[in-house]
Amino acid sequence: MKHQAGLLWSMTVIILVISIETHAQQDGAALFETYCAICHEASGGDQALGPELSVLRQMTPEHILDVMDNGVMQSQARERTRTQRYILAEYLSGKSFGSVPPEPIPQAAYCDSGDMAQSQQAVLGAAWNGWGNNLQNTRLQDSVSAGITPENVGTLKLKWAFGYPRATSGGTQPVVVNGRLYVGNAVGDVFALDADTGCVHWRIEVEGGVRSAISIGSIGDNGKLIAFFGDQAANTYAVDVDTGEVIWKTRVDDHPRAVITGAPVLYDGRLFVPVSSREESQVRNPGYPCCQFRGSLLSIDTENGEVLWKTYTISEEAKPIGKSDTGTQLWGPSGDPIWNAPTVDLKRNLLYVGTGNNYSIPATNTSDAIIAFDIDTGEIRWVKQVAADDVWNSSCRAMGENPYLCPDVDAPDTDFGNSPLLVDVNGRDILYAGNKLGLVYAFDPDDEGNILWTESIGKGATSGGIMWGLASDGEKVYAGNNYFNTSEPESTGGVSAIDLVSGNTVWSVPALSCDGRDKCKPSHASALTAIPGVVFALTMDGRIRALSTADGSTLWEYDTARDFETVNSVKANGGSMSNAGVTIVDGVVYVNSGYSHHGAIIPGNVLLAFEIQR
Ligand code: HEC
Numbered sequence: 001m002k003h004q005a006g007l008l009w010s011m012t013v014i015i016l017v018i019s020i021e022t023h024a025q026q027d028g029a030a031l032f033e034t035y036c037a038i039c040h041e042a043s044g045g046d047q048a049l050g051p052e053l054s055v056l057r058q059m060t061p062e063h064i065l066d067v068m069d070n071g072v073m074q075s076q077a078r079e080r081t082r083t084q085r086y087i088l089a090e091y092l093s094g095k096s097f098g099s100v101p102p103e104p105i106p107q108a109a110y111c112d113s114g115d116m117a118q119s120q121q122a123v124l125g126a127a128w129n130g131w132g133n134n135l136q137n138t139r140l141q142d143s144v145s146a147g148i149t150p151e152n153v154g155t156l157k158l159k160w161a162f163g164y165p166r167a168t169s170g171g172t173q174p175v176v177v178n179g180r181l182y183v184g185n186a187v188g189d190v191f192a193l194d195a196d197t198g199c200v201h202w203r204i205e206v207e208g209g210v211r212s213a214i215s216i217g218s219i220g221d222n223g224k225l226i227a228f229f230g231d232q233a234a235n236t237y238a239v240d241v242d243t244g245e246v247i248w249k250t251r252v253d254d255h256p257r258a259v260i261t262g263a264p265v266l267y268d269g270r271l272f273v274p275v276s277s278r279e280e281s282q283v284r285n286p287g288y289p290c291c292q293f294r295g296s297l298l299s300i301d302t303e304n305g306e307v308l309w310k311t312y313t314i315s316e317e318a319k320p321i322g323k324s325d326t327g328t329q330l331w332g333p334s335g336d337p338i339w340n341a342p343t344v345d346l347k348r349n350l351l352y353v354g355t356g357n358n359y360s361i362p363a364t365n366t367s368d369a370i371i372a373f374d375i376d377t378g379e380i381r382w383v384k385q386v387a388a389d390d391v392w393n394s395s396c397r398a399m400g401e402n403p404y405l406c407p408d409v410d411a412p413d414t415d416f417g418n419s420p421l422l423v424d425v426n427g428r429d430i431l432y433a434g435n436k437l438g439l440v441y442a443f444d445p446d447d448e449g450n451i452l453w454t455e456s457i458g459k460g461a462t463s464g465g466i467m468w469g470l471a472s473d474g475e476k477v478y479a480g481n482n483y484f485n486t487s488e489p490e491s492t493g494g495v496s497a498i499d500l501v502s503g504n505t506v507w508s509v510p511a512l513s514c515d516g517r518d519k520c521k522p523s524h525a526s527a528l529t530a531i532p533g534v535v536f537a538l539t540m541d542g543r544i545r546a547l548s549t550a551d552g553s554t555l556w557e558y559d560t561a562r563d564f565e566t567v568n569s570v571k572a573n574g575g576s577m578s579n580a581g582v583t584i585v586d587g588v589v590y591v592n593s594g595y596s597h598h599g600a601i602i603p604g605n606v607l608l609a610f611e612i613q614r
Pocket residue numbers: 032035036037038039040049050051056063064067068071072073076077080088092168186281282283284394596597598
């Protein structure tokens with residue numbers, strides 16, 4: 001009897017557990033459909049705005065909950081109850097809370113204390129510093145510093161792999177100075193590693209994710225080296241390179257959705273900080289008073305973090321512009337964010353940036369433009385707009401629900417996501433930038449940005465065309481295409497080389513094949529990197545291509561979309577590659593793999609170092 005009762009009891013428990021589970025799963029699916037799918041599912045040939053379900057499935061419930069509670073989805077999840085957020089987190093990850101063990105960095109992954117002792121006072125020897133590796137943002141490493149040539153690039157072999165704990169996206173452009181590698185990531189960890197072995201000198205946690213690149217420079221009378229960077233909570237930091245101690249922290253914008261995505265650029269005791277925002281993707285809620293954010297550029301004193309000047313891309317503050325059908329107050333003008341690291345022109349004493357679109361009406365003449373600012377005063381010297389009337393926000397994805405919030409569903413959305421390149425072409429300076437329509441532009445810095453030529457590298461789209469950046473070796477400009485459509489493999493991806501003077505395409509190579517690949521997306525979102533003779537491009541499915549700058553032929557190729565054994569014992573895999581490109585210093589190629597943001601298909605958390613065989 002007793003036995004039978006026990007059996008009955010456990011069967012009831014099993015049935016109860018099953019019914020709770022399926023109930024929760026159903027709820028999760030319904031919650032997702034109602035509140036999240038609009039931006040997290042592809043529709044009508046368009047890529048999803050945020051990561052798709054298959055990508056979210058690879059995250060932990062803890063991470064997804066944190067994204068809703070403290071991260072980028074706060075406003076989307078604000079009206080969901082705590083229980084709903086838990087259910088969503090378990091449903092989307094496909095895992096229960098506590099099932100994935102936390103992965104701290106074990107003590108053994110830290111460098112021996114002796115290595116950390118010497119204080120650093122100057123940048124010595126070969127380095128890659130900041131986003132573009134030089135003030136002109138050409139993303140070129142000279143052959144001596146690179147230590148890699150077209151002849152030996154084919155001998156590159158994996159040297160070490162490092163895993164970012166808890167992360168689903170790899171990090172910023174790795175920066176290598178004095179034998180140390182500095183890198184941040186989207187969960188807000190910043191690391192100083194030994195570039196040779198990958199051991200950890202220090203790790204700090206900052207408020208927001210770090211997306212672009214760290215710049216190393218000195219402050220104070222003794223020239224102490226400091227790491228400068230910005231985060232997704234719109235803070236700029238100065239951190240001691242020896243200890244990771246925060247020397248100062250300055251918030252650069254009061255808008256709650258303001259972010260720093262483009263890398264702050266260091267020059268002559270000042271840090272030039274580009275400001276963008278996520279307000280554009282918050283506009284799904286019909287009660288959202290769209291929109292008030294304006295892009296801006298700041299000059300900050302590196303000694304103390306004080307703001308020397310701040311110039312908005314839109315001179316006037318947003319004003320009330322009427323009400324939506326549901327009575328929500330709307331605002332404008334807004335938008336024109338800066339997503340890219342500014343480019344410094346010492347000859348003309350100017351800074352150049354590219355801007356994105358307006359979020360609300362009225363349209364301004366500073367959207368989708370190259371803007372030149374005076375270095376010392378921040379005054380705008382000239383604006384070259386390439387596409388007018390580009391007013392778009394994410395409510396355009398939910399047409400019919402609240403059309404007033406979307407001024408123009410067909411707006412071109414042709415942001416300049418990447419930094420302009422200033423190149424000396426036979427003694428004449430020319431500025432190059434690419435946009436999401438897949439167009440490369442040459443601008444004349446001596447003639448207020450007058451367009452010298454335009455060349456198409458292929459099809460563009462909201463998430464297509466040229467995303468994070470061009471590279472140039474002073475002979476050609478190289479561009480990768482992020483256009484992707486499974487029904488148009490011939491238009492997908494590809495890398496092009498364009499003559500700097502004529503604007504003619506010298507060569508172009510198609511996307512890598514999808515044959516035999518389970519997860520395939522061979523388009524190019526990441527910034528390119530060049531060394532004399534070789535250009536490096538990364539794919540959204542984790543492949544590294546090293547191409548000959550002479551004819552685009554493949555010199556080396558490597559697939560990072562797999563698991564790696566890491567020097568810090570954190571479980572890690574490679575995957576989609578976007579945003580930062582490769583970093584090359586002293587015969588070693590450093591690259592992040594794994595990405596869970598826009599258009600990514602394989603999240604991951606690995607930093608890889610490849611070395612040539614001498
Ligand atoms: C208005 C569009 C929109 C809606 C609605 C939306 N999201 Fe998102 N979501 C995005 C975008 C865009 C991103 C990518 C943000 C980025 O890369 O910074 C994102 C990213 C995410 C991420 C990954 C963030 C990371 O850093 O790893 C998670 C998790 C997520 N969303 C969950 C949700 C959930 C849960 C809901 C529903 C309650 C939701 N989202 C509703 C647009 C949306």
